Structure formats: structure tokens, C-alpha cells
Amino acid sequence: MQSQPLYTTRYGRAVVGDAFALMGELQDESVDLVMTSPPFALRRQKSYGNVEENEYVAWIVPFAKEVFRVLKQTGSFVLDLGGAYRAGVPSRSLYNFRVLLTLCDEVGFHLAEDFYWFNPAKLPSPIEWVNKRKIRAKDSVNTIWWFSKTDFPKADVRKVLAPYSDRMKKLIQDPESFYQPKKRPSGHDISAGFGKDNGGAIPSNLLSIPNTDSNSSYLWLCKEFGLERHPARFPAELPAFFIKMLTNEGDTVLDIFGGSNTTGFTAEALGRKWMTFDLRRDYLVASVFRFLEGRPVEVVRRILSALASDDANVILEDVVCNLANGSNAKVTRVDLIATQEETRQMVLLEEEGKYQARQSTTRRRRGKPPA
């Protein structure tokens, strides 16, 4: 593509600009997976702007048509859409279902499978219907539409096997004594082969992933350098699931509404080529923190000042992306922690709601009365 990236890594590039225009620079059938979470049709506006529910389908269709064009025949388009209520009434907007129907009926996508992302950590909302009047349950599930260009997109669930249940582990250890082969009332013929160890269980289309990142290097460095953290990040486990299942190493993953570049970071960690677009330069500037885990403060500062220049095209060399560390791990950079230790600890602990508790424990240990 011709547009200059803001930064590049070994496998990817983050580019500031309008996703529709930037996709126009990509060749037909050149991308394996588009994984994205657009602005939702929310009543409560996010700082990056949201589209009204009655204009939503018209807004997203041009992007979807470009996605269709740039996807390979075997490619997939995974679209995360949060649910929303209609204005002023306790009934749900159907916008995410309208998007589903229109993308299949008018754009030509197939619905490979509908997924549901359950975020157990989601706060109750809207306050009026859930907290105050208590007439609606907490909404903690996003719809994730997995679209494909054909009926047989590239996919292999063996790459995303779930851990076996304890019951299944026992069955695998001793299939004969634990399970008698028989026909089930449902008609399924469960043979002894059912007890074979396949390395894990077939995952379901309900993905239970808490969105609880309060301690990543990304958040830590945003705080440290006074940059706005993205207000609607998804957890790395979400793109990781689809990237693993739907692509191979070396394939190309695109996030057209990239935000804090969770998708690019995840793709890098998994050895996939990636491109991330976002309209907001400040979000992509801060997203560089994802790739700077463990770097000395001076290096981070130098990279940030290079990104501030209008024609920045920063090459990040030797980035180490570890999914286990990058999204949730505690920051261990000694040089950052050493200075202003108390302030930083406070920020982290406050985020977890533990600061007060810790203060009183310390006072007790020092033999002082509670504050």
C-alpha cells in the first residue's frame, strides 16, 4: 500500500487514516482475516464517536464491501458488535442483527458461525433499567459474526482446543470403566473412541473471556507518559482465538478499526503479518506501547518523540510480543518501578480497588492505628 505507516514491526504496520480509503489501496483477495470491532451503535457516546443505530447499516456496508473485495476466497471477516438499547426505552436495538442480515443478503457474505463473547467482568448497564428499576438483566454478551466469502473458509478448530473438563480427563484415563458405549436418547452413537485424547475439547461458540486488563504495559505506559488509553479495547484472547483458528503463520490479518492495536499485537505474537488502521493518530501512537514491553524508559521516550513528527515512519526492531505477558502480565521494568514507586503502585492498586486495604495492612504491620 502507498500510505506511509506510523510504525512498522517485523510482521506488521499501523497506519493512520480512514479505513475505507486505506482499504482502497489494498489489492483484491490479498487478506486472510479481517478481525475488527467497530464503533458500536451505543446510546452513551465514546470519545471516538459512535454511529446512530438507524444509520448504522448504511454506515458499515461500504466498509464491508471493501472487506469482501480484499479478502481471499478462503478468508474470513470476524466482526465484534456489542448490543445496545433503543433510546429511552427498555427494548433492544436490532442493529447488530440488521448488520448480519444485510452483510449476508446484500454484500454476499456467508455466516460461517455466530459466536458470543461473554465478558463476566462487564459492568451492569444501562443504569436506568438494570441498576435502578431492576427490570432488565445485565448485558454481558457481544455478538461476534464470523463471515466468510465461501462456504468453506480456511478454519481448523484443532488449533483452539479448549482444556478438557475433569470428567473428560477421567474418561480419557480409563474409558472402559468410566463409560459404557451405548446409543444416547438423542440418537448419537457414543463409541469407546469418544474417550480418545485429542489434546483438548472442541471449543464452543460461547467464548468466556473477562475484559479485565488493569495492569498491562500498555496501560502502565499510557499513564506514565500521559497518553489517553483507548476506552474500548478488547482482550487479546479474543483476536487470538480467531487468528489461530482461521489463519496460519505468515498469513495476513487486518484490523480496519484498530484502536489500541490489540489485533496487531496478537498477530505479531502469533507470527502472522498484520495491518492496523485507525482514524485517530493518538490511539495508534499509544498502541506502540504494546510492543515496548521491557524497553528502557529512554528508548520509549525516543520512540514517542519520533512518532510525534508528521512524517513518522518508525521501525520497531526486535519487538518481543508475548501473549501471556503483553495483555495481562504485571510490568516488571525495574527502571520504571524504581522511581516514584509509591505513586505508580497507587495507580495500579487503585485500579484493582485494593489500595485502601493495603494501606491499612501496612499501618497495622507498623503498629500504627488505622488511618
Ligand SMILES: C[S@@+](CC[C@H](N)C(=O)[O-])C[C@H]1O[C@@H](n2cnc3c(N)ncnc32)[C@H](O)[C@@H]1O
Ligand atoms: C471499538 S474501537 C476498536 C478498539 C480495538 N479493538 C482495541 O482493542 O483497541 C473502534 C475504533 O474505530 C476507529 N474508527 C472509527 N471510524 C473509523 C474509520 N472510518 N476508519 C478507521 N478507524 C475508525 C475509532 O477511532 C476507534 O478507535
